Each structure stands twice: as C-alpha cells, then as structure tokens.
Amino acid sequence: MKRYSMVALGASAVALIAAGTLGAAPVLAQGQKTADKSVTLRATLSQLNGSGASGTATAIVKNQKIEHIEVHAHGLTPNAPHAQHIHYGEQALNECPTLALDSNMDGRLSTVEGIPAYGPVVVSLNTTGDTTPASFLDVARFPVSSAGSYDYSRNNIEFTDVAGTGYPGNGGTGTAKQIADAIRDGEGVVVIHGLDYDGNGTYNFSDPEGASELTPNLPAEATDPAACGVLELH
Numbered sequence: 550m551k552r553y554s555m556v557a558l559g560a561s562a563v564a565l566i567a568a569g570t571l572g573a574a575p576v577l578a579q580g581q582k583t584a585d586k587s588v589t590l591r592a593t594l595s596q597l598n599g600s601g602a603s604g605t606a607t608a609i610v611k612n613q614k615i616e617h618i619e620v621h622a623h624g625l626t627p628n629a630p631h632a633q634h635i636h637y638g639e640q641a642l643n644e645c646p647t648l649a650l651d652s653n654m655d656g657r658l659s660t661v662e663g664i665p666a667y668g669p670v671v672v673s674l675n676t677t678g679d680t681t682p683a684s685f686l687d688v689a690r691f692p693v694s695s696a697g698s699y700d701y702s703r704n705n706i707e708f709t710d711v712a713g714t715g716y717p718g719n720g721g722t723g724t725a726k727q728i729a730d731a732i733r734d735g736e737g738v739v740v741i742h743g744l745d746y747d748g749n750g751t752y753n754f755s756d757p758e759g760a761s762e763l764t765p766n767l768p769a770e771a772t773d774p775a776a777c778g779v780l781e782l783h
Contacts (some may be wrong), residue, residue, distance in 0.1 A: 587611040592739050592778030598657050600744040602776035613729040615706040622741055625694040632691045632742040637728060638668025640715035643736040645777035660772050661762050667738035671711050671728050680706045737780040744775040
C-alpha cells in the first residue's frame with residue numbers, strides 16, 4: 550500500500566502545471582473603475598467535501614497588486630500541507646461549488662469538477678517564492694496546518710496575465726488588469742485544498758479516491774477542495 554506522510558508529501562511535490570497626473574483630475578464617467586483606490590475584500594470560508602474546515606480570508610487590493618492578504622483556517626487535516634489559491638474565470642460563476650457539479654456521482658467534488666463554479670487558479674497563495682498559477686501544486690511552499698489550523702499572511706502579490714481564464718481573443722488569456730479588476734469587483738474565490746477522507750493521518754493513493762486528476766504524482770486527497778469562500782467588497 551503506497552502511503553504519503555505529510556512531511557514526505559510536502560518535500561517531494563513540485564510545481565507541475567501552469568494552467569495620477571499633475572493638474573486638475575478628470576471627471577470620471579459613472580461606473581468607471583478607480584483602480585488606484587485600495588479596496589478591502591473579505592471571505593467567509595466554509596467546508597467542502599465534508600471536511601469540517603472553516604475560516605476567513607481578507608485581502609487589500611490596489612491597482613494590479615494584492616497589498617496584503619491573510620487566511621485564517623481551522624478544522625483542516627492536522628499537520629498536513631494545504632494548497633490554497635485565488636480562483637477566477639471570466640465565464641465561471643465565481644462562487645463556491647455544490648454537489649450539483651459532481652459529474653461522476655461519486656459523492657465528492659474534485660478540483661476540476663469545481664472549476665465551472667470558481668474558475669481556474671489566478672494566484673497561488675504560497676508562503677514564499679512565486680505566486681503565479683505555475684506554482685499551484687508546489688505543495689512544499691503552502692501552509693502546513695498545526696493541529697488542523699494555520700494563520701497565513703503575505704504582502705505585495707502581483708497579479709499576472711493568466712491563460713485559460715475565458716476572455717475572448719488571445720487564446721482566452723486574461724490580462725493582469727482584467728483579472729485585478731474582476732477580483733476588486735468581488736469575483737475572486739479563495740479555495741483551500743487537501744483533506745484526509747478516511748482520517749488515517751496521511752494523504753494516500755490507496756484510498757478509494759486514488760490519484761489526483763490534476764497529476765498522477767499526488768493523491769486526490771492532497772488536491773481535492775476542503776474549504777471555499779468568495780472575496781466580497783467591504
């Protein structure tokens with residue numbers, strides 16, 4: 550039986566997939582975005598897949614940058630790495646998924662099954678290093694829960710152009726500005742991944758869920774969504 554300890558999993562996983570001017574100010578047209586204004590967004594994180602997880606996320610966004618973000622999560626698999634991201638898609642519902650999206654009727658939501666609701670990854674909320682979608686599976690750089698909880702914070706995360714976000718033209722690529730505008734408008738979704746379905750203390754391939762649909766190198770338990778919340782304007 551192939552089993553992955555929490556420490557071994559975090560150490561072996563790697564990034565795998567990228568899926569004002571001088572003078573008088575101009576009069577703004579009604580509804581025009583003021584991108585230079587900082588906005589504060591907050592999300593209440595609720596469990597997915599019966600994980601029992603919950604928490605909050607707060608982000609301060611200005612221009613094309615997240616000036617500061619915090620995630621406080623509880624009820625997660627203890628002593629385990631938990632990938633976490635901001636998801637967004639131009640053609641997604643930009644909300645948390647329900648079991649109505651369980652396409653194979655196995656009673657759980659995989660990450661891919663949730664994409665029509667929350668969209669693809671646009672920011673990887675890593676503890677260090679790269680925060681683009683290219684790092685979305687670099688488990689070694691995501692928070693590790695201590696007794697099922699963690700408190701995460703990071704400053705100055707730049708939005709980037711992201712392919713596959715559903716914008717017309719240019720192969721569906723959304724620009725950093727388009728994505729930042731959408732997040733400021735309350736369309737970003739924070740998703741925390743990773744849950745030990747059978748409570749045996751490991752993410753492992755031998756459980757009925759098997760390998761992740763994102764990569765055969767990780768168990769589904771390491772990548773399935775465990776908690777979700779929409780970043781809304783406050």
